[in-house]
Amino acid sequence: MPTPHISAAPGDFADVVLMPGDPLRARYIAQRFLQDAREVTSVRNMLGFTGTNRGRKISVMGHGMGIPSISIYATELIQQYGARVLIRVGSCGALRPDVKLREVIVALAAGTDSNVNRMRLQGFDFPAVADFSLARLAVESAERRGKVVRTGSVFTSDLFYGPAHQTYEVHERMGMLAVEMEVAGLYGVAAEFGARALALLTVSDHLRTHEALSPEARQTSFDEMIELALDVAVAQ
Ligand SMILES: O=P(O)(O)O[C@H]1O[C@H](CO)[C@@H](O)[C@H]1O
Numbered sequence: 001m002p003t004p005h006i007s008a009a010p011g012d013f014a015d016v017v018l019m020p021g022d023p024l025r026a027r028y029i030a031q032r033f034l035q036d037a038r039e040v041t042s043v044r045n046m047l048g049f050t051g052t053n054r055g056r057k058i059s060v061m062g063h064g065m066g067i068p069s070i071s072i073y074a075t076e077l078i079q080q081y082g083a084r085v086l087i088r089v090g091s092c093g094a095l096r097p098d099v100k101l102r103e104v105i106v107a108l109a110a111g112t113d114s115n116v117n118r119m120r121l122q123g124f125d126f127p128a129v130a131d132f133s134l135a136r137l138a139v140e141s142a143e144r145r146g147k148v149v150r151t152g153s154v155f156t157s158d159l160f161y162g163p164a165h166q167t168y169e170v171h172e173r174m175g176m177l178a179v180e181m182e183v184a185g186l187y188g189v190a191a192e193f194g195a196r197a198l199a200l201l202t203v204s205d206h207l208r209t210h211e212a213l214s215p216e217a218r219q220t221s222f223d224e225m226i227e228l229a230l231d232v233a234v235a236q
């Protein structure tokens with residue numbers, strides 16, 4: 001049963017998995033937000049945990065950085081471990097001046113400079129969209145908690161250090177809120193294997209103003225995003 005990248009036993013994972021990029025954030029979420037959490041995989045230190053939240057079995061696992069990395073973990077979780085719902089909880093850099101640090105973005109869709117979804121769709125454009133019911137639950141949860149969230153599209157970039165800044169204006173003109181590195185890939189994997197996916201992103205830095213969250217502010221803001229993600233997870 002173990003895959004090349006996940007050493008968990010059958011049944012170790014819940015059907016709903018929260019996925020931060022950073023495996024240490026996965027451990028933090030498990031320790032702070034899950035009851036009776038236990039580590040279920042640690043291959044390459046890509047930590048995964050399973051516990052409960054409000055009585056609902058939930059897993060959390062890191063996915064690393066970039067589409068190739070998240071694609072491996074998302075595929076193996078769905079195909080080998082029965083995951084049906086994947087919720088990325090990540091960080092992003094804001095593009096538009098009106099998008100502020102600490103805001104949470106519900107990523108309804110993602111454009112990308114990656115070719116992976118065209119490979120899936122024999123050269124044609126693929127609409128990389130979130131699962132609507134998950135997105136709606138996230139927005140409803142934010143309303144209940146009195147938290148304002150943004151909904152809209154983001155840009156998934158293959159390169160963290162690259163020429164993307166030359167195209168920021170174009171992304172912005174096309175209505176994109178922020179840049180990150182995995183969402184388009186996650187939505188492609190979910191579509192290919194019949195799972196549901198959503199990404200919630202906290203604005204950790206601003207690509208125009210070059211402001212960035214302090215480590216403390218980053219932690220608090222991520223906690224608010226994780227609470228929304230858990231509301232969605234528990235409702236499944
Ligand atoms: O904070 P995470 O979830 O890793 O997300 C963002 O941070 C990483 C880059 O620093 C990329 O993975 C990007 O998508």
Ligand SMILES: O=c1cc[nH]c(=O)[nH]1
Pocket residue numbers: 091092093094160179180181204205207
């Ligand atoms: O991928 C990312 C994540 C955060 N901020 C960025 O500029 N890019």
